[in-house]
Amino acid sequence: MEDNKRRDDSSDRRPEENGEGGGLPRFNFMWVFILIGLGLLVLQVTKFSGKPENASWTDIEKWAKKGQIDRFIVVNPKEAYVYIKPDSLTVGDHATRVKSPKKTMFNADQPNYVMNIGSVEVASSKVDKINEAIIKEKKQQPIEMKIEDRINWTAVMINFGLPILIFIGLWIFILRRMGGGAGGPGGQIFNIGKSKATLFDNNSKVNITFADVAGLDEAKEEVMEVVDFLKNPKKYTVLGGKIPKGVLLVGPPGTGKTLLAKAVAGEANAPFFSISGSDFVEMFVGVGASRVRDLFRQAREKAPCIIFIDEIDAIGRARGRGAVQGGNDERENTLNQLLVEMDGFPTDKGVILMAATNRPDILDQALLRPGRFDRQIGIDRPDLKGRAQIFKVHMKNIKVSPEVTAETLSEMTPGFVGADIANVCNEAALIAARREKTAVDLDDFNYALDKVIGGLEKKNKIISPEEKQIIAYHEAGHAICGWFLEHAHPLVKVTIVPRGLAALGYAQYLPKEQYITRKEKLLDDMCMTLGGRAAESVVFDKISTGAQSDLDHITRLAYDMIVNYGLSDKVGNVSYYSMLNDSFNRPFSEQTAFIIDTEVKNMIENEYVRAKKLLKEKRKELDALAKALLEKEVLHRADLEVIVGKRPFSDPTPGESGHVPEVGTPSSDEAA
Numbered sequence: 001m002e003d004n005k006r007r008d009d010s011s012d013r014r015p016e017e018n019g020e021g022g023g024l025p026r027f028n029f030m031w032v033f034i035l036i037g038l039g040l041l042v043l044q045v046t047k048f049s050g051k052p053e054n055a056s057w058t059d060i061e062k063w064a065k066k067g068q069i070d071r072f073i074v075v076n077p078k079e080a081y082v083y084i085k086p087d088s089l090t091v092g093d094h095a096t097r098v099k100s101p102k103k104t105m106f107n108a109d110q111p112n113y114v115m116n117i118g119s120v121e122v123a124s125s126k127v128d129k130i131n132e133a134i135i136k137e138k139k140q141q142p143i144e145m146k147i148e149d150r151i152n153w154t155a156v157m158i159n160f161g162l163p164i165l166i167f168i169g170l171w172i173f174i175l176r177r178m179g180g181g182a183g184g185p186g187g188q189i190f191n192i193g194k195s196k197a198t199l200f201d202n203n204s205k206v207n208i209t210f211a212d213v214a215g216l217d218e219a220k221e222e223v224m225e226v227v228d229f230l231k232n233p234k235k236y237t238v239l240g241g242k243i244p245k246g247v248l249l250v251g252p253p254g255t256g257k258t259l260l261a262k263a264v265a266g267e268a269n270a271p272f273f274s275i276s277g278s279d280f281v282e283m284f285v286g287v288g289a290s291r292v293r294d295l296f297r298q299a300r301e302k303a304p305c306i307i308f309i310d311e312i313d314a315i316g317r318a319r320g321r322g323a324v325q326g327g328n329d330e331r332e333n334t335l336n337q338l339l340v341e342m343d344g345f346p347t348d349k350g351v352i353l354m355a356a357t358n359r360p361d362i363l364d365q366a367l368l369r370p371g372r373f374d375r376q377i378g379i380d381r382p383d384l385k386g387r388a389q390i391f392k393v394h395m396k397n398i399k400v401s402p403e404v405t406a407e408t409l410s411e412m413t414p415g416f417v418g419a420d421i422a423n424v425c426n427e428a429a430l431i432a433a434r435r436e437k438t439a440v441d442l443d444d445f446n447y448a449l450d451k452v453i454g455g456l457e458k459k460n461k462i463i464s465p466e467e468k469q470i471i472a473y474h475e476a477g478h479a480i481c482g483w484f485l486e487h488a489h490p491l492v493k494v495t496i497v498p499r500g501l502a503a504l505g506y507a508q509y510l511p512k513e514q515y516i517t518r519k520e521k522l523l524d525d526m527c528m529t530l531g532g533r534a535a536e537s538v539v540f541d542k543i544s545t546g547a548q549s550d551l552d553h554i555t556r557l558a559y560d561m562i563v564n565y566g567l568s569d570k571v572g573n574v575s576y577y578s579m580l581n582d583s584f585n586r587p588f589s590e591q592t593a594f595i596i597d598t599e600v601k602n603m604i605e606n607e608y609v610r611a612k613k614l615l616k617e618k619r620k621e622l623d624a625l626a627k628a629l630l631e632k633e634v635l636h637r638a639d640l641e642v643i644v645g646k647r648p649f650s651d652p653t654p655g656e657s658g659h660v661p662e663v664g665t666p667s668s669d670e671a672a
Helices: 002-012 030-047 057-065 120-137 153-178 217-231 257-268 287-302 329-344 384-397 406-411 418-434 442-454 465-484 519-529 531-540 548-564 577-582 590-617 619-632 637-644
Strands: 069-076 079-084 113-116 145-147 198-200 246-250 272-276 305-310 351-357 373-378 491-495 503-509 634-636 665-670
Touching: 057 069, 057 079, 057 113, 057 120, 069 120, 120 145, 217 246, 217 257, 217 351, 217 373, 246 257, 257 272, 257 305, 257 351, 272 287, 287 305, 287 329, 287 351, 384 406, 384 418, 418 442, 442 503, 465 491, 465 503, 465 519, 465 531, 465 590, 465 619, 465 637, 491 619, 491 637, 519 531, 519 548, 519 590, 531 548, 531 590, 531 619, 548 590, 590 619, 619 634, 619 637, 634 637
Parallel strands: 069 145, 246 351, 246 373, 272 305, 305 351
Antiparallel strands: 069 079, 079 113, 198 272, 491 503, 491 634, 503 665
16 A cells, blocks of 8 residues: 555655656746847847838939949838849948848848839839930949738738737636646646645645644544544454545634644645645636546545645535526536535545535535435534644743643633634734733733734723713613623623724623523523613613614524514414524514514513613612723622622633632724
């Protein structure tokens, strides 16, 4: 197997890489156009080097009477060429006027003089008069006027050939760009249908291993069989076992799907083809299917190997869903070819297809059936322990102070995925460097979290005292409602410092990591979100545009509760989630739509009234908290306990440390 592998590797290399051909560069058609252009330039220069002198009819009459004219040729209706006899070129005024250029293939028949004759009739009349005078004197032979059709090939090439060459060059350039770049005979003209997958093999090895993948313990256990099969295929084939043809990685963006696929290739030490689903789709009909065939052909030659298609939903979308007639033919043909190829290779050859998507609900069912993608591995957001493992991986390259631990940071980042954690670590390092510190401390991570969650701090944004008071009461309303509602997330931080593009303030909460949510919890969250607008109404008896993001959140939440989760008594235990995604038409009647809209409005209005009632009861605490926000601008959990007292409900324990961190999920507010 190793010998075959070495032969495959050597056959795929170019001759110059194998030491053949003396390292000659590959042929490129652009050199042809460059040489043609240089040839035209040389032709143009040599054609007109030593340009003939101009002559007049007086000169012609004088030279004819002396017998010095050899030929008089009219080459076009307005121009004539005059040729002087060779023995006369060195006498008289010819010795100073005639410049004899070096004879070349381009100017071998170049005249000695050129003159403008006006027309052939005028020239014929002039020549006849000169010949009459010569005949009377009987001294010399009369001159003979010849008319010849000569083609100026240089002008023809410039006027006709050059535009054609430019058009051909532009066409080849466009084909090269569509074909995926330069390289190969013909400059990729015939490589449009070739696979654009990036190959990682012995020459460009994947250096990522399972040690670089943290927080995905369950997923790593699932793909370990793939690695073991690529290393020891006989262990399974002897017992009659068949390794899954396809492994589909499903999860939210940034959870590490692509990283896990590369780790599988790095652990197995096998060739790894990496390509995106969008690389199969082109404007040319049939290109996607051709690239699929070429990709699997290369994979069979490199077996055992792994094919990884990222964002497979670009070509794997269910056929016929929301399609315009003739609009999706190319994408569907590509999907059909992929289905055929996955059926065509046997499971004992070691070609394993891995794919990743964050939208498994839109994939075609034929793609997900057993025999194609046999195994689906769900990669969810990491839990507390998983986030700590991810922080340890990213903190290896960062110089942190001893007070900073991965466990503490994981408690501060509920709901964060691997990409978010990597961004936080990088931002913290940049902030510490900007502050000229020798190590990244917890304050830098706190600032980085604020920046990632709320956006860049707007220190120069000018806010009037009246607006600042409205913002303070708005955020205080969120905080008071969250503090005195049993099922709401515990608040850990509230600020009126403007951040991002439109957020004039926000409150951060520490959500409990749970997988089932009760209706009471959702209603408390809705009431807490409406606390900002309710506070404005209670205090100022007026409302503003600052609750736009709050209203958007609760509206979506209310519709989800009624339409998707079946949490409405009037609508009943029904869910339209999948049907709403499958069709542009509503899967319910107008009467049901009216009931849904009415239920949403009633639910939101009830929680709004509930929030106003709670804030009226806690008006003293609301005023105290708003006053403190105007003074300090940022308040933490400890400050709230001093101002409004202990929270009357037990909070979820975030981790073994037993303390509540200073960062959580934000609730930002916007102003017009």
